[in-house]
Each structure stands twice: as structure tokens, then as C-alpha cells.
Amino acid sequence: MLFVYAMYDVMVPMVITIFLVITNDRMVVRATEEHSERVRRDETYSSKYDNVDVDAILASERLTTNYLNCLLNKGPCTPEGSTLKNHLSDAIATECEKCSAAQKKIAGKILSHFLLKRRKDFGVLLNKYDVAGNFRRKYLIDDDSSISFDKALTK
Numbered sequence: 528m529l530f531v532y533a534m535y536d537v538m539v540p541m542v543i544t545i546f547l548v549i550t551n552d553r554m555v556v557r558a559t560e561e562h563s564e565r566v567r568r569d570e571t572y573s574s575k576y577d578n579v580d581v582d583a584i585l586a587s588e589r590l591t592t593n594y595l596n597c598l599l600n601k602g603p604c605t606p607e608g609s610t611l612k613n614h615l616s617d618a619i620a621t622e623c624e625k626c627s628a629a630q631k632k633i634a635g636k637i638l639s640h641f642l643l644k645r646r647k648d649f650g651v652l653l654n655k656y657d658v659a660g661n662f663r664r665k666y667l668i669d670d671d672s673s674i675s676f677d678k679a680l681t682k
Contacts, residue, residue, distance in 0.1 A: 570625055572614055576607040577629040585640045595648055599655060616656045 584590045596602030598612050614625075623631055641649035653663055662668070 571627055572618075572625050572630060573610070574627055574629070576610060577627065577633070579607055579633075581633050581636050585636065591640075591645070595645075595652070598652060615652075619653075619657050619662050 584594065593602060594605075594608050594611075597604035597608040598615065604612060618626060618634070623634055626634060641652070650668075653660075653668065657663060
């Protein structure tokens with residue numbers, strides 16, 4: 528008996544799996560369809576808020592705290608805060624694969640700011656939006672215990 532397994536996937540939301548079993552002079556073909564969690568190559572987040580002045584937001588303790596409260600369901604959200612909130616888990620899980628170049632730059636600024644200046648808040652955000660801990664493990668976030676960024680910046 529010969530068993531052949533083939534999978535056809537062209538980065539679309541549907542995966543077609545074909546099982547081909549050949550026994551003696553008989554061939555049996557069975558196809559199954561599964562929904563894939565993969566992202567289509569042309570799917571990206573909206574660029575509507577790509578020109579938001581992230582530097583000004585991060586420079587303002589009040590604005591940064593307001594956005595943080597929005598993301599943690601502790602306060603109201605601006606329209607751009609709501610959009611960020613809706614996509615943050617996916618962006619973390621997919622390493623921003625749907626992000627434009629501008630969005631990746633913005634994400635880098637925000638990530639740097641929180642890692643260097645608001646480390647505790649960064650941990651709270653990861654607890655909410657990276658529930659499985661994949662981002663933490665991949666980038667060894669919790670292993671960086673030799674440096675206390677919060678204490679280093681206050682000296």
C-alpha cells in the first residue's frame with residue numbers, strides 16, 4: 528500500500544488537503560477543507576492613523592496614560608486608540624506582518640518607549656495582549672532581569 532499526502536496552500540484563508548491512497552489497483556482520493564489562520568499577502572491594517580504624532584503622545588505622560596487606560600479597558604478610547612486596541616493582539620501574534628512600513632516604525636517607537644520608560648506597564652500590556660506568552664518567550668522579555676530600566680532612568 529502506498530500513501531501519499533499532499534497539501535495545497537497559496538496563502539489564502541482556505542487550505543485544501545488531499546489524501547491519496549493507492550492500494551493494489553485501486554486509488555482512493557479524499558479531500559478535506561480547513562480554514563487556515565494564515566494571513567493573505569495583500570491584507571494589511573488601515574493606514575488611516577499612520578500620520579498620528581506618536582512622539583508627541585509618548586512625550587506626554589497624560590496622553591500616554593490615557594492610551595494605556597484605553598488598551599487596558601480602564602478608560603475611554605480615542606478612535607485611533609480603539610483601532611490599536613482591536614488589532615494589538617493580532618499584531619503581537621503575527622509580529623506585525625499586516626503592518627505597513629510606517630506602522631512598524633510607530634510600533635518600534637512605542638515598544639522602545641515602554642521597554643525603557645514604562646517597563647511595568649509594558650508587562651501589564653503583554654499580560655493582556657500576549658496571553659500565551661509567545662512574544663515574551665521569543666524575545667526573552669522576562670529574562671532581562673539583569674537590568675532594571677525603570678531604576679536606571681530615574682537615577
